[in-house]
Each structure stands twice: as C-alpha cells, then as structure tokens.
Amino acid sequence: MKLQKFVDELPIPNTLSPKKRSSNSSYYEVTMKEFSQKLHRDLGPTRLWGYDGTFPGPTFEVMKNETVFVKWMNDLPNKHFLPVDTTIHGSEISVPEGRSVVHLHGGRTPAHSDGYPEAWFTRNFEQTGPLFEREVYTYPNIERATMLWYHDHTVGITRLNVYAGLAGFYFIRDQNEQSLNLPKGKYEIPLLIVDRSFNPDGSLYYPSKPDQNDAGLPHPSLVPPFDADTILINGKVYPFLEVEPRKYRFRILNASNSRILTLRMESNQPFYQLGTDSGFLETTVRINEFVLLSAERIDVIIDFSQYYGQTIILKNVTKSASPETIDIMQFRISVPLKSIDTSSLPFYLGAFERLQKSMAKRTRYLTLVRVRDQYGRSLNLLDGKMWMDRISERIELNTVEIWRIINIIDDDPHPIHIHLVDFQILDRQPFDVSHFQKTGKLIFTGPPTPPNPYEMGLKDTVATPFGYVTTIIARFGPFTGRYVWHCHMLEHEDYEMMRPFDIF
Ligand code: C2O
Ligand code: CU
Structure with a gap:
C-alpha cells in the first residue's frame, strides 16, 4: 500500500501517572486493550492491541532505585485478529489466543516479574499459563539511567502481540544524567520505529503463510522473519517533526519484529552518540550511521543549529531495504529558536564497570x-x-x-x-x-x-x-x-x- 510520506506530525506517547506514589516507590496499573487508532492521514482507524489502548503504550518515567509496582491487566478479546499458528509450542488449540505477559526489556528484574513466556494470563486473570506467579510486578530499577522498553512476551504469539501494538517506552533517570545538562523536555524525543503492512481497507496485514509452496503446511502457518512495506514512528506512518535550529536528544528504538535498520541523516551530518541499550557510554562518540536490529536502542544528539529553513530526511540505508522503506521520517528545521540553546554536548559521560x-x-x-x-x-x-x-x-x-x-x-x-x-x-x-x-x-x-x-x-x-x-x-x-x-x-x-x- 502506497501512503504519502511526511503528512502527519510525529506523536509523542503520553507519560503514565502512577495510581499511588510514596517517597521511593510508585504503583501503576496498565490495561491491554483492543482499540482503533489513526496511523496515517489517508487510513481509516486501524484495529490494534495496545497498553491502555494506545500504540505505542504510555511511557514510564522512573528514577533509579525507585521501586515500581505495575499491575498489568488483560482486557483483550479471546480471539486474536492476526493469524495464530496452533502447531507451534505453547500455542496449541487448547491455549487461549487472548493471552499476554509483559517483559521489561533490558530491566534488571527479579524472575517472578520478568514476564516469563509461560507466565501469561487472559482477561481478568481468568486463565493463566503454567508458570504464572503474580498479578503485580516489581521493578527495582537498580540500573543506571537508560531507556528500556516493555513489550509482550507470550509463548508462541509474541510476534503477533507486538505486531498488534503491545510495546512502549520505559525511562530510568538518575543524578548523573541530570548533571550532564543534556537537551530535555520537548528537546528529548523518543522514536519507536517499526515496520507494518496494511490491507487495502487499512487493517494490519500479517502474512498467514510463508512464500514457499504451501502444500501440507498448517493454516495459518508461522512465517520466517519478513520486512513489512511501511515504516511507522511512534504510531504514525513516515511522520515529520518540526524542530528549532538547536540540539535535540533522540532515544531511538527498533521495535520491529525483524527489520534491520541502518540509520543515516540525508544531510550526512553526524550523530553524537551518548548511549547504547543499557545506558551512557564513557565518552560521546561521533558517528555517521549505525545499525539497529530488533530491540536495540541508541541515544544520540542531533544538532540542527546550522540547518534553519531546511528539511532533512532520516534515511534507512540498509542494503536489503525496499524502496518504500529507505525513508524513515522528516525533520523540518522550521521553528524559530525560542531561546538560546544552553544544553551541553558533554564529552565525558560517566564510568561503568568494564569486565575483563x-x-x-x-x-x-x-x-x-x-x-x-x-x-x-x-x-x-x-x-x-x-x-x-x-x-x-x-x-x-x-x-x-x-x-x-x-x-x-x-x-x-x-x-x-x-x-x-x-x-x-x-x-x-x-x-x-x-x-x-x-x-x-x-x-x-x-x-x-x-x-x-x-x-x-x-x-x-x-x-x-x-x-x-x-x-x-x-x-x-x-x-x-x-x-x-x-x-x-x-x-x-x-x-x-x-x-x-x-x-x-
Ligand atoms: Cu525477551 Cu525484548 O525480549
Ligand atoms: Cu534469529
């Protein structure tokens, strides 16, 4: 399906508010739901599954060492709207299709709260998987400042649940990060990049069988990793972002099922890399492009100060990328500078233990x-x-x-x-x-x-x-x-x- 690029503005997911908070802990509730959301100007609302009925889900903002409790709740339908293969382990006909379990990816989480694939549960915890342990998860957040993400991890249908929209951001902040004076607030932008395909009616398309000759295959059948034909960021197809001529910090996640992203600025300007999956580097690294496989993250500063009046496309230069997926999003350096950019681009970022x-x-x-x-x-x-x-x-x-x-x-x-x-x-x-x-x-x-x-x-x-x-x-x-x-x-x-x- 061909959709016009750069006609929708990049959305920023909402930050989640806790139901309760004390000095060093907080309690949240999040419900997985089926809902519809507009993914592009020319698409009708698309049926999705998402946390609190949004895609991406709401963003967690927590402090290092704050104990976070989350009651993940399932209000999903009993039937999946994507093709379930009942011949693969854990996904047999006897197992409910509307099951889910949540993993905080990259989190240093006790095993009982890690979202074990067989710890799934259905609506109102009516049915639970063989290794289900508890309704409320605990995240101690003992790691350094970084951007994690949470997503579905259910045995046998993770690919379908994530494709349907079950993914969101989780930020851990700490004092070291605060002391670095990096661009923040509206100058710090998370980008959750995925690929998706659509049916002509605007519904999500996920293949129900491999390309190979299908004689004798189960129907539906699991497929090998595939590249879908459309890129979405934060739930919009090829969005644009209007920026000021100054520094911005981008927290980028490849949340695609399988797609390989190799990102580069059309202007060939550098990215100043601050961090990887698990937090800050020791020192800032200047790079012109980088590869993100599924689940990998990067933390970069892009400096638009020399580009006022221009538009720049963020490109995917992966060799195998189809022509529709070589553009990711567009930056419009069109907003006059509101005030002098006093944020820093520090060289030294902090130490971490290097294992020998x-x-x-x-x-x-x-x-x-x-x-x-x-x-x-x-x-x-x-x-x-x-x-x-x-x-x-x-x-x-x-x-x-x-x-x-x-x-x-x-x-x-x-x-x-x-x-x-x-x-x-x-x-x-x-x-x-x-x-x-x-x-x-x-x-x-x-x-x-x-x-x-x-x-x-x-x-x-x-x-x-x-x-x-x-x-x-x-x-x-x-x-x-x-x-x-x-x-x-x-x-x-x-x-x-x-x-x-x-x-x-
Ligand atoms: Cu075991 Cu992002 O997952
Ligand atoms: Cu693999």
Whole structure:
C-alpha cells in the first residue's frame, strides 16, 4: 500500500501517572486493550492491541532505585485478529489466543516479574499459563539511567502481540544524567520505529503463510522473519517533526519484529552518540550511521543549529531495504529558536564497570543452527536445542561468563538478547564455516574485530552475523531464578529460538 510520506506530525506517547506514589516507590496499573487508532492521514482507524489502548503504550518515567509496582491487566478479546499458528509450542488449540505477559526489556528484574513466556494470563486473570506467579510486578530499577522498553512476551504469539501494538517506552533517570545538562523536555524525543503492512481497507496485514509452496503446511502457518512495506514512528506512518535550529536528544528504538535498520541523516551530518541499550557510554562518540536490529536502542544528539529553513530526511540505508522503506521520517528545521540553546554536548559521560576476560569463570560455546521442521519450514535453534529441552545454561549467582556465539545460519544476523544482564561485546571473529560443520572445530579466517563504535557501551542485545563468532561477557546477577535468552527476531523467538537459563 502506497501512503504519502511526511503528512502527519510525529506523536509523542503520553507519560503514565502512577495510581499511588510514596517517597521511593510508585504503583501503576496498565490495561491491554483492543482499540482503533489513526496511523496515517489517508487510513481509516486501524484495529490494534495496545497498553491502555494506545500504540505505542504510555511511557514510564522512573528514577533509579525507585521501586515500581505495575499491575498489568488483560482486557483483550479471546480471539486474536492476526493469524495464530496452533502447531507451534505453547500455542496449541487448547491455549487461549487472548493471552499476554509483559517483559521489561533490558530491566534488571527479579524472575517472578520478568514476564516469563509461560507466565501469561487472559482477561481478568481468568486463565493463566503454567508458570504464572503474580498479578503485580516489581521493578527495582537498580540500573543506571537508560531507556528500556516493555513489550509482550507470550509463548508462541509474541510476534503477533507486538505486531498488534503491545510495546512502549520505559525511562530510568538518575543524578548523573541530570548533571550532564543534556537537551530535555520537548528537546528529548523518543522514536519507536517499526515496520507494518496494511490491507487495502487499512487493517494490519500479517502474512498467514510463508512464500514457499504451501502444500501440507498448517493454516495459518508461522512465517520466517519478513520486512513489512511501511515504516511507522511512534504510531504514525513516515511522520515529520518540526524542530528549532538547536540540539535535540533522540532515544531511538527498533521495535520491529525483524527489520534491520541502518540509520543515516540525508544531510550526512553526524550523530553524537551518548548511549547504547543499557545506558551512557564513557565518552560521546561521533558517528555517521549505525545499525539497529530488533530491540536495540541508541541515544544520540542531533544538532540542527546550522540547518534553519531546511528539511532533512532520516534515511534507512540498509542494503536489503525496499524502496518504500529507505525513508524513515522528516525533520523540518522550521521553528524559530525560542531561546538560546544552553544544553551541553558533554564529552565525558560517566564510568561503568568494564569486565575483563580474566574475570570469567567459564566460557560457553553456543552455536546458532538451522534445521527443517516436519513441514519443511526453517527451524532456527540455539545450540541445537528446543525450548523444552533440559536446561543447559546454569550459572552461579554473580559470576562472570564469556559466551561465544557461533553463527552458521547463512542469513541475516540474529539479534541475540539475554534477559537480566547487561553485557559487553568483546569482539567478532570470522571462521571457516564448512570446516566447523564437518569437524565441530573453529578455524579462524581473520583477526577478531572490535565492536562497532556505536556498540562500545553496555548492551542487552547483540548482532551475531553469519560466519562469525560473536563474543560477549556478562556478570550473571543480581537475582537468582529462571530467565530466558533468545533471538529477538520475533518470528524466530516464537518458534524455538529461545532457551531458559537458571541463575542459582
Ligand atoms: Cu525484548 Cu525477551 O525480549
Ligand atoms: Cu534469529
């Protein structure tokens, strides 16, 4: 569907107010609902599922070390409006379609509140999944200032629930951030970028079967990761934003199911990067472009002071992007400067603990592999194991481990996400894939390359390209319990590319 670009203004999601607040805690209630929302001037209202009936959901603004309680409530219909495949694990006919569970992505959350995929619940908690524990979740917010996001994490239908609109921002603030004098208030803008396709009547289109010959496939059938043909930011199709000629801070999230974004300014001006998934870098980095896979975030300053009177498009220069998706949004530097820009662009941003290889108690080798399922569809697995296989990653509380992720799936990089922890990327090193497939032995074919400049900070999701060993290091804590790690391409995550792990 062809929709005219840059005709709608960028919306900013509302900030959520707590139902109760004390000096160091707050209590919120959020209800998941079906609703309709206008996504573009020329589209009728589109049916969606969203938190408090909005897409994106309302934004949380919390302080570091503030205890936040959230009662996530489900008021969704019993039937899904997107195609449910009842042959995949956890999504069988006997399981209700209107189920949901919420994960705070990047949060250092106790296991009982982490949104375990099998801890789902339906409307009014009438039915609950096998590992459901509690109605009110606790978020201790012990991490540094950063932008997290919350989204659905239900076993077998995460891809559909998120595509339907179940996602929102969650900001943690701290004193260090406040002391940096960065652009704030209306000069700090969150961007939740997704791709979606539409039917001619304006309803969301999600494929109900793969492109392959469908003889013998279940109907509907899960599909491989796909690029939809339209970009939305904060719930509007290719919006514009009118700005003053000054510095702005953008908090950017790729919330697409699977799309790879490579962002660049049409003007070729730099981004001044302040942070990664899990907070500030040590020092500001000047970059001209960056890649965000599903769930990755970046924190950047863009300086429009030299561009008054111009329009600049934020471009997606990913090689595989279709022509409709090379434009993201438009900046119009059209608003006269209200007052002198006194915000800073600091160089030093703050220290964080860098883990050294020598601190690791253990190194794990984990291979990403692809097999075929009984219908001939690809089945992507973490270390060759299925979701229900015995737990293989058992980690002692607060120990440091190195994970070496060996990707032999000849396809796009997989965004590998580990719950609970922040990690550092140590390096990526190419190896001889066919030799590895024959012998299980790694022969490196080149030197290790350090992470990209925009990946130098703490991360919770990492791109693991084909033919490389991607090495990360993390301290597993500060909570014990059962968590998950998975590919964040939601079509993979829903279909076995997710594994539980235990911290004890
Ligand atoms: Cu953003 Cu386990 O997910
Ligand atoms: Cu994947």
